[in-house]
Amino acid sequence: MVATLSSPKLLINGELVEASDKKTFPLYNPATREKVADVPEASEQDANAAVAAAKAAFPAWSALDPSARAGYFKKLANLLRAHSSELAELEAQAMGRPVAQYFDAFAAAGNFDHYAEAWPHIQGQASLNTPGYVTMTLRQPMGVVAAIIPWNVPLLFLSSKCAPALISGNTVVLKSSEKAPLTAARVAELVIEAGFPPGVFNIISGHGLPSGAVLSRHMDVRALSFTGSGRTGRLIQEMAAQTNLKKVTLELGGKSPALIFGDADMDKAVEETVNSIQWNSGQVCMANSRIYVEKSAAPAFTEAFSRRFQAVNAGNPLEKTTNHGPQADEVQYKSVMAYIEEGKASGGQLTLGGNGTLEKTGGFFVEPTVFVDTPETARIMKEEIFGPVVLINTFETEEEAITRANDTEYGLYASVYTKDVDRALRIAKALESGYVGVNCTSPATGRDLPFGGYKMSGQGREGWLHSLDHFLETKSVIIKVAHL
Ligand code: NAD
Numbered sequence: 001m002v003a004t005l006s007s008p009k010l011l012i013n014g015e016l017v018e019a020s021d022k023k024t025f026p027l028y029n030p031a032t033r034e035k036v037a038d039v040p041e042a043s044e045q046d047a048n049a050a051v052a053a054a055k056a057a058f059p060a061w062s063a064l065d066p067s068a069r070a071g072y073f074k075k076l077a078n079l080l081r082a083h084s085s086e087l088a089e090l091e092a093q094a095m096g097r098p099v100a101q102y103f104d105a106f107a108a109a110g111n112f113d114h115y116a117e118a119w120p121h122i123q124g125q126a127s128l129n130t131p132g133y134v135t136m137t138l139r140q141p142m143g144v145v146a147a148i149i150p151w152n153v154p155l156l157f158l159s160s161k162c163a164p165a166l167i168s169g170n171t172v173v174l175k176s177s178e179k180a181p182l183t184a185a186r187v188a189e190l191v192i193e194a195g196f197p198p199g200v201f202n203i204i205s206g207h208g209l210p211s212g213a214v215l216s217r218h219m220d221v222r223a224l225s226f227t228g229s230g231r232t233g234r235l236i237q238e239m240a241a242q243t244n245l246k247k248v249t250l251e252l253g254g255k256s257p258a259l260i261f262g263d264a265d266m267d268k269a270v271e272e273t274v275n276s277i278q279w280n281s282g283q284v285c286m287a288n289s290r291i292y293v294e295k296s297a298a299p300a301f302t303e304a305f306s307r308r309f310q311a312v313n314a315g316n317p318l319e320k321t322t323n324h325g326p327q328a329d330e331v332q333y334k335s336v337m338a339y340i341e342e343g344k345a346s347g348g349q350l351t352l353g354g355n356g357t358l359e360k361t362g363g364f365f366v367e368p369t370v371f372v373d374t375p376e377t378a379r380i381m382k383e384e385i386f387g388p389v390v391l392i393n394t395f396e397t398e399e400e401a402i403t404r405a406n407d408t409e410y411g412l413y414a415s416v417y418t419k420d421v422d423r424a425l426r427i428a429k430a431l432e433s434g435y436v437g438v439n440c441t442s443p444a445t446g447r448d449l450p451f452g453g454y455k456m457s458g459q460g461r462e463g464w465l466h467s468l469d470h471f472l473e474t475k476s477v478i479i480k481v482a483h484l
Pocket of ligand 1: 148149150151152175176177178206207208209211212213216227228229230231232233235236251252253254284285286384386412453457458
């Protein structure tokens with residue numbers, strides 16, 4: 001029996017409720033286009049009620065011993081692990097992620113476990129550097145925090161935002177993505193099972209309008225952590241600026257380059273760059289969607305890359321043998337197909353794929369697609385496609401490789417493959433990117449490293465201890481002491 005959640009609810013003030021105006025929106029399985037659920041569309045009133053509940057819960061939650069907060073985290077982490085298969089099936093039906101590739105529930109549990117132990121790192125400092133005074137800083141929670149997440153790896157983002165916010169003593173309202181609301185709605189039930197006090201952890205579903213915008217404009221929301229597109233990131237930043245200047249953290253899109261030099265371990269470079277752009281059907285912010293290969297090595301690399309890339313097993317994401325699911329919905333499918341059509345007209349050469357298989361399969365599947373020698377000025381070289389589409393170009397010198405890699409408004413992840421360690425480190429320094437992989441590419445990440453983007457890829461850095469800073473105020477206290 002495949003898991004279902006046919007009537008998901010909003011979690012507001014510890015209660016699972018329908019939208020106040022009973023409004024729902026239909027969610028369709030992108031592999032079959034069958035309806036999966038009617039999902040509550042949180043109204044303006046619901047978003048306001050969630051913030052009000054979080055505000056009311058804040059004094060008691062922030063006063064609680066952090067190890068007691070951690071107790072709820074440990075229960076939730078265990079529940080997430082216990083329900084991993086069910087959550088995998090819900091995600092497969094909502095946005096098409098193959099169950100065989102589902103790791104999100106364990107990763108989310110790991111985040112809650114991590115922050116359950118991380119609270120002793122919430123520390124200020126003290127000094128005697130001002131004669132006659134003892135000075136200190138205190139780190140304190142901000143109040144109500146909002147989290148707005150995308151659909152591509154939903155529970156990872158739910159946990160990486162809510163866990164550091166909550167352990168710091170803030171209360172939270174999370175809004176899930178309209179394209180993948182089911183796992184968050186199931187987590188809402190698990191939050192109740194874990195015993196979180198009412199109002200501490202609220203989870204709502206719906207579109208950007210109205211509920212996302214209500215959270216962004218809300219005068220009682222003091223910090224907002226967002227992962228999603230640059231377009232929405234700008235809107236949220238604007239809404240924050242127009243209202244209470246809430247602290248906004250933005251994790252946005254990417255157009256990540258991988259630079260492959262002729263001396264690289266080619267088998268590894270091929271295997272890892274294919275995985276980076278193929279996993280989750282290319283719907284990954286840090287996927288290496290642009291590959292620059294040293295000219296002499298390009299024919300062999302492109303041939304091996306294409307052979308491996310096309311050998312996917314596309315099909316029903318609920319089948320354990322599937323490793324290539326559909327795009328998340330019709331909007332994503334049409335957007336990827338439009339970019340492919342534009343790529344064909346741009347002067348680049350389509351050497352693999354280039355087709356959607358909607359008519360054949362009834363689902364929003366896109367074939368692994370390769371373009372070579374696309375003009376650097378083409379729109380598909382500049383914009384995020386968010387599909388299984390890679391652009392392979394060549395370079396002749398190290399300088400040219402760096403210039404091309406940096407010729408983008410994005411800067412989330414970049415990688416370089418070479419055996420020359422001096423060159424690797426020169427390039428790592430020169431790349432305008434929040435993350436650099438040397439002889440590896442995304443999704444390779446260090447668990448304790450900060451993650452975030454240069455340029456239009458975002459503002460701020462997330463990751464274990466780094467994320468705590470987003471959700472804590474710093475207060476300076478100066479104490480005059482007689483005869484010190
Ligand atoms: P999106 O911007 O369309 O939506 C993200 C969230 O914002 C959703 O919950 C949506 O409902 C909400 N939203 C939409 N309009 C809003 C508004 N006016 N006010 C408030 N909220 C609003 O992005 P998406 O399509 O869900 O996700 C894909 C994008 O996310 C890609 O650009 C991808 O690169 C990026 N992403 C970035 C990272 C990262 O860590 N940097 C990770 C994953 C995805």
